[in-house]
Amino acid sequence: MDLFNQTDLFGSIDNPKTKKFDLPDADVTLFEGFFTKQESDRLYKDLTEKILWQQDQIRFYGKMIDLPRLTAWYGENNKPYTYSGIPMNPHPWTEDLLFIKNRIEKEAGVNFSSVLLNLYRKGKDSVNWHCDDEKELGQNPVIGSVSFGETRPFQLRHLTRKDLDKVDILLTTGSFLLMKGTTQHFWEHQIPKTTREIKPRINLTFRVIA
Ligand SMILES: O=C(O)CCC(=O)C(=O)O
Ligand SMILES: [Mn+2]
Numbered sequence: 238m239d240l241f242n243q244t245d246l247f248g249s250i251d252n253p254k255t256k257k258f259d260l261p262d263a264d265v266t267l268f269e270g271f272f273t274k275q276e277s278d279r280l281y282k283d284l285t286e287k288i289l290w291q292q293d294q295i296r297f298y299g300k301m302i303d304l305p306r307l308t309a310w311y312g313e314n315n316k317p318y319t320y321s322g323i324p325m326n327p328h329p330w331t332e333d334l335l336f337i338k339n340r341i342e343k344e345a346g347v348n349f350s351s352v353l354l355n356l357y358r359k360g361k362d363s364v365n366w367h368c369d370d371e372k373e374l375g376q377n378p379v380i381g382s383v384s385f386g387e388t389r390p391f392q393l394r395h396l397t398r399k400d401l402d403k404v405d406i407l408l409t410t411g412s413f414l415l416m417k418g419t420t421q422h423f424w425e426h427q428i429p430k431t432t433r434e435i436k437p438r439i440n441l442t443f444r445v446i447a
Contacts, residue, residue, distance in 0.1 A: 312351025
């Protein structure tokens with residue numbers, strides 16, 4: 238047995254499994270079971286019911302169409318932010334969001350100023366390839382991504398290195414994915430659609446607005 242294998246040493250529910258991905262030009266770490274099953278079930282239910290979910294639209298070939306997911310923006314009100322061309326007016330932090338934020342900040346070593354929440358209601362809900370590189374996020378954006386509910390694959394692909402394979406990361410309930418360094422400059426990510434019958438998933442991406 239390899240005593241120094243992190244995955245084994247930190248594999249209990251109270252000590253999350255940690256996986257740092259060995260990717261060029263990126264700094265990506267996954268903490269599985271960062272929130273216990275009990276915490277995750279409670280937060281999934283609470284966020285589903287209490288967050289002010291909204292249906293945003295984007296212009297597509299001159300027509301307004303619904304985004305394939307519901308979203309919500311929470312955080313400090315003095316930090317204006319534009320996401321995919323949509324100006325976001327944040328709602329104030331809630332108790333649940335502060336609980337999650339405090340826990341992940343201990344690991345991330347930064348103070349997050351806002352969070353974008355996504356609710357993927359079904360398999361057809363998704364987010365298309367993009368980088369989180371808006372200039373409000375500073376030179377090297379730190380993105381703290383927390384998931385509750387259904388497991389969905391989070392895919393990463395390098396923007397220019399076509400010799401590198403796409404990376405699939407399964408984001409299970411209670412997981413915390415931390416992206417920092419140059420990740421957003423060199424890699425884009427998506428949550429693909431699936432035709433499978435699946436349950437909803439909530440994702441929270443905490444951001445630092447400079
Ligand atoms: O749902 C996810 O895991 C990713 C969401 C995302 O990339 C975003 O909101 O910028
Ligand atoms: Mn993103």
